[in-house]
Amino acid sequence: MKKRPLILVTNDDGITAPGIRNLIEVMQEIGEVIVVAPDKPQSATGHSITINNTLYLNEISGKNDAVKEISCSGTPVDCVKLAVSEILKQKPDLCVSGINHGSNSSINVIYSGTMSAAVEAGIEGIPAIGFSLLDFDWNADFSPSKKFIKKIALEVLSNGLPEGVVLNVNIPKLSENEIKGIKICRQAKAVWQEKFDKRKTPQGRNYYWLTGEFVNLDKGNDTDEWALENGYISIVPVHFDLTAHHAMQQLNTWNLNEKN
Amino acid sequence: MKKRPLILVTNDDGITAPGIRNLIEVMQEIGEVIVVAPDKPQSATGHSITINNTLYLNEISGKNDAVKEISCSGTPVDCVKLAVSEILKQKPDLCVSGINHGSNSSINVIYSGTMSAAVEAGIEGIPAIGFSLLDFDWNADFSPSKKFIKKIALEVLSNGLPEGVVLNVNIPKLSENEIKGIKICRQAKAVWQEKFDKRKTPQGRNYYWLTGEFVNLDKGNDTDEWALENGYISIVPVHFDLTAHHAMQQLNTWNLNEKN
Numbered sequence A, B: 001m002k003k004r005p006l007i008l009v010t011n012d013d014g015i016t017a018p019g020i021r022n023l024i025e026v027m028q029e030i031g032e033v034i035v036v037a038p039d040k041p042q043s044a045t046g047h048s049i050t051i052n053n054t055l056y057l058n059e060i061s062g063k064n065d066a067v068k069e070i071s072c073s074g075t076p077v078d079c080v081k082l083a084v085s086e087i088l089k090q091k092p093d094l095c096v097s098g099i100n101h102g103s104n105s106s107i108n109v110i111y112s113g114t115m116s117a118a119v120e121a122g123i124e125g126i127p128a129i130g131f132s133l134l135d136f137d138w139n140a141d142f143s144p145s146k147k148f149i150k151k152i153a154l155e156v157l158s159n160g161l162p163e164g165v166v167l168n169v170n171i172p173k174l175s176e177n178e179i180k181g182i183k184i185c186r187q188a189k190a191v192w193q194e195k196f197d198k199r200k201t202p203q204g205r206n207y208y209w210l211t212g213e214f215v216n217l218d219k220g221n222d223t224d225e226w227a228l229e230n231g232y233i234s235i236v237p238v239h240f241d242l243t244a245h246h247a248m249q250q251l252n253t254w255n256l257n258e259k260n
Helices: A018-028 A076-087 A113-123 A143-159 A224-229 A245-251 B018-028 B076-087 B113-123 B143-159 B224-229 B245-251
Strands: A006-010 A032-038 A057-059 A068-072 A094-101 A128-133 A165-171 A181-184 A190-200 A206-216 A232-239 B006-010 B032-038 B057-059 B068-072 B094-101 B128-133 B165-171 B181-184 B190-200 B206-216 B232-239
Touching: A006 A018, A006 A076, A018 A032, A018 A094, A018 A143, A032 A076, A057 A076, A068 A076, A076 A113, A076 B190, A076 B206, A094 A113, A094 A143, A113 A128, A113 A165, A113 A232, A128 A143, A143 A165, A143 A181, A165 A224, A190 B076, A206 B076, A224 A232, A232 B245, A245 B232, B006 B018, B006 B076, B018 B032, B018 B094, B018 B143, B032 B076, B057 B076, B068 B076, B076 B113, B094 B113, B094 B143, B113 B128, B113 B165, B113 B232, B128 B143, B143 B165, B143 B181, B165 B224, B224 B232
Parallel strands: A006 A032, A006 A094, A032 A068, A094 A128, A128 A165, A181 A232, B006 B032, B006 B094, B032 B068, B094 B128, B128 B165, B181 B232
Antiparallel strands: A057 A068, A165 A232, A190 A206, B057 B068, B165 B232, B190 B206
């Protein structure tokens, strides 16, 4: 009998979030699961790591629980680093992050703690997927996602991923029957137009809340935004070589090394 | 007479860091400078933004100071968002971030608050450059960097940057005469091999410090690591479309939409 794969589960909404609870359930159908996730919400922490502070781990599962669960005082990326370096005895076969409460499509991938955890696993050579549901509600219905998440995870385990590639999976807020299928997409060119909500403290000092409006500038029908708006689950293959190779030739025409 | 360009200066080491003080000096030779930078060190915060907490701004310059300086309670990315949305009356002609105390070459770009601030400016359509000196010392000697920083900033102001491209500039710890020149490079494939330093609190509880060893796996002579090791300043053009376009064809061969 083939050995069951070892699966590391993490997220950015914190270890008690319903999203990760649903992800753990799906992964238990596939392999041996270990959970290392933040002990508090860490949304929008991007690829933040803790270098000027201490890190704590707490085992929160009992000895007889089917799944070992460890909460971590750090960021999602810290969780992956600690899991690989201090907790796991072998490199996991798969790392899954999520299910995020809310979209991580298009430019959101940059801010996302969920995706940064998956990217960190990718940097460490572990096949990795971030899953997000387009529903920010804490009590979102994750059940329609489960069949698709299982399918995608099994495909990754069976096919592997190209070196240096991580999957960004976003799932529309639809019933299982309404979901039309799964599409491989590129990241849409979209932005957040900031609108800071300026308020005053009881003492009269100004402060700000960051809010904004999401604007999709991309009319292409091969983007993640198009897929999601049209009832599909989007998969964007993401990499962490940020080099804009297409710009190098132009920059090489500059007079950077002229003496003056 | 041509109007002097408006330059937004930020960093991740905090508004009092010697690195940003040096960068402000260089930028004052070029244009009108406004500084919006974190009120405390924010190294390795990546593309973190503050969504679950309030943000404060404090003007720390006097009315007659040549440069308006505002400290911000948030992350480097928050600084750029607040500057553009709440502080500046017009979009700046250039955003510069740094000078970081320490390298942001190769994979460090992912963790770097310095570079994330520049990338955020790029997302908002502002030509942007992150500058880093390969010296972590608070009292590092930034003077040899200044001539080169001015040259690169002037080239960007004069040529513009390709859409969606931001520059990641790293400067070796050398005297001005030892610096051989400036090279356009790709991001080296390098990783951090984590080594957590496990300690005990006075009460006997385990905690960890994140440390690690930087390992360059890339033997290419067109990388930022090669340039820096050989006495050159490296410029990597960076973009924020994370799509691994080269992987899409392979993923499209998967059986993701098969009924089973």
